[in-house]
Amino acid sequence: MSSLEQTFLERFGRFAREHATSFAANGHTRTGIAMRLKLYDHLLRRVLPPLLPHPLRILDCGCGNGFLGRHIRERLPVARMDGVDFTPELAELAAESGLYAEVRNGNVLDLGTLFPGEYDLVNSCEVYHYIAPEERAAFWRAHLDRIAPDGRMLLVVPNFRSALRRVRRRLPVGYYFDLDSIRESLAGFPEARIEAVFGIDLVLRRAWRLNAARKSPLGEFLSFELAVLISRNR
Numbered sequence: 510m511s512s513l514e515q516t517f518l519e520r521f522g523r524f525a526r527e528h529a530t531s532f533a534a535n536g537h538t539r540t541g542i543a544m545r546l547k548l549y550d551h552l553l554r555r556v557l558p559p560l561l562p563h564p565l566r567i568l569d570c571g572c573g574n575g576f577l578g579r580h581i582r583e584r585l586p587v588a589r590m591d592g593v594d595f596t597p598e599l600a601e602l603a604a605e606s607g608l609y610a611e612v613r614n615g616n617v618l619d620l621g622t623l624f625p626g627e628y629d630l631v632n633s634c635e636v637y638h639y640i641a642p643e644e645r646a647a648f649w650r651a652h653l654d655r656i657a658p659d660g661r662m663l664l665v666v667p668n669f670r671s672a673l674r675r676v677r678r679r680l681p682v683g684y685y686f687d688l689d690s691i692r693e694s695l696a697g698f699p700e701a702r703i704e705a706v707f708g709i710d711l712v713l714r715r716a717w718r719l720n721a722a723r724k725s726p727l728g729e730f731l732s733f734e735l736a737v738l739i740s741r742n743r
């Protein structure tokens with residue numbers, strides 16, 4: 510196990526013990542929680558319903574304690590939702606929540622073994638930045654292979670090009686990225702298509718759509734989070 514993995518296991522284990530079923534157990538700050546819930550509200554109510562089959566099969570990758578899973582379940586018709594998380598305490602809380610058909614304590618890099626099926630929505634919220642740069646290709650392979658025909662992957666990440674994030678950097682060098690670096694790391698997967706990108710700003714807390722194909726310097730500068738909607742060509 511790498512020292513980063515060890516550090517975050519200890520950190521998330523402590524959060525789980527301190528905050529149990531609240532969103533803070535997943536390591537989110539108050540600002541982060543407000544931003545993420547707003548962004549997900551927009552995606553779950555307006556963006557995803559017309560795109561996805563109903564009811565949905567969902568794989569929540571890095572599900573934490575299931576707080577976000579509950580938010581998803583309350584807004585989308587779910588046929589089955591499975592979850593994976595690396596931190597044993599959080600996986601246990603997710604399993605106890607009763608929201609998931611099955612929860613596995615494991616690494617998302619092993620999704621192909623843990624949950625080899627296909628899903629209409631492969632959700633990954635705030636996990637990608639814990640993946641070491643040399644493991645990002647394995648991350649994409651494991652997630653893209655889970656997307657069913659007509660399904661989507663939703664990758665929500667802290668946007669390190671945002672004005673606020675720039676002054677709050679806390680990760681080791683090499684773990685920072687923005688939309689460009691996500692595009693770059695997906696370049697080796699021609700079957701993956703970035704269909705849309707959404708940002709949310711800290712001041713108005715309003716989610717909006719960025720141009721997925723072009724640079725949007727102001728949009729990216731203002732976006733606290735980025736939500737990248739990915740489809741898979743067959």
Ligand SMILES: C[S@@+](CC[C@H](N)C(=O)[O-])C[C@H]1O[C@@H](n2cnc3c(N)ncnc32)[C@H](O)[C@@H]1O
Pocket residue numbers: 521535536537570571572573574576577593594595596599615616617618633634635636639640
């Ligand atoms: C910031 S929390 C986000 C949790 C949840 N998705 C949410 O948005 O509330 C990051 C989660 O990812 C999990 N995680 C990080 N790296 C992982 C990996 N390689 N495999 C599985 N889970 C991982 C951590 O244990 C933690 O629960």
